[in-house]
Each structure stands twice: as C-alpha cells, then as structure tokens.
Amino acid sequence: MELLAGYAPLQLAAALFAALGSAFVRGLTGFGMAILLVPILALAVAPLDAVLLANFLSVFIGLSEIRRLLRGAERSAWIIIALVAVTTPVGLYLLSTTTPAIARVIIAFVALSAFVAILLPRRGALEHHVATTGGVGVLSGLLTGYAGMPGPPVVPYYVGRDISRETAKASMLLIFTCASACGLASGAVIGVLDPRQALLALLLFPAVLLGNWLGDKASGHIADRSWRICVGVVLGGAAVAALWKAFG
Template sequence: MDLLAGYDPVQLGIALFAALGSAFIRGLTGFGMAILLVPILALALTPVDAVLLANFLSIFIGLSEIVRLVRGAERSAWIISAIVLATAPFGFLALAWTSPDVARFVIAMIAFSAFLAVLLPRRPAAQPGAVTTGGVGILSGLMTGYAGMPGPPVVPYYVGRDLPRETAKASMMLIFTFAPFAGLITGGTLGVLDWGLSLLAACLFPAVLLGNWLGNHASGRVSDPTWRSIVGIVLASAAVAAFVRLV
C-alpha cells in the first residue's frame, strides 16, 4: 500500500465515486467512462494523472468483456482503433506541454463538443466512407492522448446512425479498450507515468465492475429512444461538470 501513500482520503473518495458512476454509465450507454471520469478525477489529481488512471481502468474493464465486444463490433471499430493507436501519442505530447489550467479548459471543450455532435440529425446505418472514418480515428486519437477521451468523435459516429444499439455499444467499447494503450505507452516513454496509478486502478476496479454490471442490467430495460436520450444527457452532464471545474 506504500504506492497509495501519495493520495489522501479525499482524492481516493473522489476516485471511487467517479469509477462507480462512470462505469454505470458505460454499461448503460456503451461509452462515457472516460468522458465522465477524467473531468471528475481532475478535481483531485493532476490532468496527466487523471488521464492515465482513466486509461488503466478503461483497459481493465474492456479486457474483461473482450470476447463479446469482438463478436458484436462493426468492422469500422478495428479501423478507428488502429488510427487511434497511431495518433494518440501526439495528443499526449500536447498534454504534457500544456499547463493544468489550459488542459482543464480544453478537456471541458472536448466534453461540450461531444454533446453538440450527438444533436446532429440521424444518418443511415451504412458505414461512412474512408475519409469520414479516418477523420474520426485521427480526432479520437488526438483526444485520447490529450484528454483520455476517445469518445467525442466516436459516439456521434455510431449513435448518430440507425445502427442496432448493441452493435453501436460493442463498437464503441472495443475502440475504448484499445485506445488507452497508446496513452500509457506514451506516458511511460515520456517518464510521466506513475505506476502507483496502476495499483490505484486495481483498487478501484471492483467498483468499476459493479457499476458496469448495473449499467448493463439497466440498459436492457430501456427503449432505444430512451437510450439515445440518455446518451445526450450524459454528454451534457459531462460538459457541465467540466465547466464547473473551470469556474
């Protein structure tokens, strides 16, 4: 437990609350863990530590259900995941060179942009062209590195189309499982990765598993229109929470 000595009870309490709540939203909507987790963790940790801790937790929960995700995801999820892994280091470099106040402002704007994007009109279920898919991958990679949030471009890409809910959820979750690896590798390369965060993530993981299970259970009880409305509410709440931190 020596590795946790650097975190006071308030920080640990905020992290536990954020892990449980964000994992519930992940299970319910298929996304939202990083979008909600990073701004809340940034209340108690530095932006870099908040992003890296979210990366650990996203990998842990994604790998715990990887078989289901691989089986249900759209082919585009693999393409976007590969692009994210290639471009995320550039976003993390920008985070490492940015002051905490500027980083928190950018993270808030990223959360707000996701809310605006999901309000756009629904599109056909057919997979968009290579340019659109590639652009989503690049933006998602940069946001993964900078804010630990691959979701803002990815969520509208899937939720904004007439895809079956489970296909959209599995596709998003698969991307969110692979994306954090880039952040951890880059953080280790730059020497800013505190391995104590991995122990903290392991301690928080039972709360993540519980929250994710509860969210999945709740997801099966809501209609598709209700699910899409919840997606919008989650994104709006994340944006509000991030801007409150700036004030």
C-alpha cells in the same frame, strides 16, 4: 500502500465515487466512463494522472468483456483503432507540455463538443464513408492522448447512425479499450507512467466492475429511443459539470 501516500483521503474517496458512477454510465450507454471520470479526477489529481488512471480502468474493464466486443463490433472499429494507435502519442505529448489549468479547460470543452455533436440529426451511409471514418480515428487518437477521451468523435459516429444499439455499443467499447491501451503505451514511452496510477486503478476496479454490471442490467430494460436520450443526457451533464468546475 506507500505508493498511495501522495493521495489524500478526499482524493481517494472522489476517485472511488467517480469510478462507480462513470462505470454505471458505461454499462448503460456503451460509453461515458472517460468523459465523466477524467474531468472529475482532474480536480483531485494532476490532469496527466487523471488521464492515465482512466486509461488503466478502461483497459481493465474492456479486457473483462473482450469476447463480446470482438463478436459485436463493426469492421469500421478496426480502422479507427489503427489510426488511434498512431495519433495517441501526439496528444499525450501535447498534454505533458500544457499547464494543468489550461488542460482542465480544454478537457471541459472536449466534453461539451461531444454533447453538441450528438444533437445533430441521425445519419446514414454518408457517415460511414472511409474519409469520415478516418477523420474520427485521427481525432479520437489525439483526444485519447490529450484528454483520455476517445469518445467525442466516436460516439456521434456510431450513435448517430442507423445501426443497432448492440453493434454501436460493442464498436465503441472495443475502440475505447484499444485507445486506452495506446494511451498507456504512449505514457510508458515518453516516461510519464507512474506505478501509483496502476495501483490506484486496481483498487478502484471492483467499483468499476460493479457500476458497469448495474448499468448493463439497466440497459437491457430500456427501449432504443430511451437509450439514445440517455446518451444525450449523459453527454450534456458531463459537459456542464466539466465547464463549471473548470471555470469555477
């Protein structure tokens, strides 16, 4: 418990509720945990701590369902994962050299960009071109390191295409799990990983498991069109909240 002495009770409570709510959204939509969790945590703890804490939680929950993700993911996910592994350290290094105030603003605009992208018309084969896939991988890696959010390029890439919901969800979640692992490895390499982050993540993990389970149950009872609407609503709400808190 001494490792958590640096966190105030209000910070811990905010982290708990943010973990539960963001995990519910993850189970419902197949993404959203980092997009919702990082901006909220960044108001209670340093942005770097928020990013690494979100990475720990993403890895924990991803490993708990890794077999399902491996079975359902599209092959393009592995191309994106490889590029994320290369570019994540660059993003994390940039974050470590940025002041917290500027980092919070940039993280807020990252959330906004995902909402704008999801509003674009649904795409077909062109969106699956190798150059597009490569661009998504590079951007996702940079954002994984800088904002703990691999989702803004990845979500429109999969949700905006004519593929099944389960394929989209499995592909996104596999990428997010691997991206978060890259983020933690990069943090260890550059010396910014803190044992307190891992301990706090372990304490929050039961809330993440519960929220994810509830969201996954709810997802099975909604139509595909409604699911895509939920995706847009989640991204829009996260963007507005992040911007308001960043400039408030």
